[in-house]
Amino acid sequence: MTKLMRMTTVPVSLQSLIRGQMRYMKLQGFTVWMSSADGTMLRELEQQEGCPHYIVPMTRKLTPLQDLKALWVAYRLLRRLRPDIIHTHTPKAGLIGMLAGWLAGIPIRLHTVAGLPLMEREGVLKQVLIRIEQLTYACSTGIYPNSIALRNYVEKVLYANPQKLKVIGHGSSNGIDSRHFHRTVEMSVQGQTVRNQWNIQLKTFVWIYIGRIVRQKGVDELIQAYVRLANTCPDIRLVLVGPFESDLDPISPDSEQLLKNRGDIIITGFQADVRPYLAMADALVFPSYREGFPNVPMQAACMELPMIVTDINGCNEIVTREVNGLIVPPKDEESLYLAMKRLYEDTDLRQKFSRKSRELMVERFDQQWIWQQWLIEYKRLMVEKRLI
Structure with missing residues (x-):
């Protein structure tokens, strides 16, 4: 049974950005865990997705000492659970998750890029954020920008390895539930x-x-x-x-x-x-x-x-x-x-x-189609790594 960890910086991103994906993968036979910083409604999140949640004390700001603590907690968590795949969203979770995954020897390390704060920064701060993003990509085995234009930016401006880059479907992190969003x-x-x-x-x-x-x-x-x-x-x-x-x-x-x-x-x-x-x-x-x-x-x-x-x-x-x-x-x-x-x-x-x-x-x-494309991608990577 394939073991999957999904990680975002804060729990609201699990609740909204990729809502439903964890439950879907669980129904396809995966063992699924979630991870983020602490927050409200964690019990509701676990009920929503049908998967356990683990706290990694991440922040959305540059906080070096807190980030080191989060890295250690994430590393120990991954060493204990031993997922086959760790898949991260949001910049800080990407850095912590990909680096911890690399240190823990997780074979498939995927990061979805969905907007880059560095695009609106200048000077030294922008250069720091670029280096952080490049470190995230270096520790990953796959980078998934969620739009074609973002893929081009990541390759040309951040010099990501084009062999790691892939856009799922026509883009989007989670598609749209057209039955839910309907003017009835x-x-x-x-x-x-x-x-x-x-x-x-x-x-x-x-x-x-x-x-x-x-x-x-x-x-x-x-x-x-x-x-x-x-x-x-x-x-x-x-x-x-x-x-x-x-x-x-x-x-x-x-x-x-x-x-x-x-x-x-x-x-x-x-x-x-x-x-x-x-x-x-x-x-x-x-x-x-x-x-x-x-x-x-x-x-x-x-x-x-x-x-x-x-x-x-x-x-x-x-x-x-x-x-x-x-x-x-x-x-x-x-x-x-x-x-x-x-x-x-x-x-x-x-x-x-x-x-x-x-x-x-x-x-x-359509959301169901996007989820199916991610399922196909996970299985393809598992076969490549000879894990199934």
Whole structure:
């Protein structure tokens, strides 16, 4: 029986980034374990996936002493459990997991690259992050960027061994559960309930953003573009669904002040189920500076929302320009404003994008198909290593 360890830095990534994969592999006959830092809802996570979870005390920041402790804990855990495969996600888990896996002699060491913080760093810090990423790749036996564009970046900028690089399917870490994200009658009713909760009228046009409320997600540009549009179009609202991370990547003081003072910008905080919020919205705007292969635009597309995204990794592989959405340059408030204005004013364009969005997602990124591709890949690697 193949033994598999899945590791992320924090437990929420296991819960959301690769939700369902561990249970799926268990049903295929694998022994599966999960690992991450401590956090809330670990019992719920174990029940969700049907697999035990082990704590490795990782942090999302550069903390050398804590990282050494985490490496030692991970090494001892892997020596005890002896998985055939360790598969990591997120930068810190990649470093700790790949290095510990190499030290412990784990034969198959896989790391999924899903967005790189170093892309938005400068100077000495960027060079440090590059070296850390290169060490992660050196200790791995396989590197899996979750988009074609990200694969090219990892090879050309980070000088990863091209023989180690592979994109599964058309990209994405986990695909999309198109049966779960579906604009049913029931979901439309829940969307109307959310509108009522926030006192949003039926004819009011709702822009929705889902994600962390941080600078690198383009929230500053989004707020400024929205305010410009609202000055001439008062029948609109902006709904921000997600948590603040003021300690890691805060938005600007000007944006914070606008959020405090404007009643037409609604902040819901983190929502475990975003479907009712997608159902209540008229369009998604996702102006991120960097991504691997983001889940939010796929979820919105399956819910038949027209979209505006930035021309970055993943986003420009989910959205086909002028087919199911608009694509704008990152960090460009003017382009974002003009795209929002155009989409708001053009009902026919919104309807065209809506009709095409779900069709493209189901065709290219169905979750069950992505999971099957990972199963095939695991079995192929096991045969190569003569472990089965």
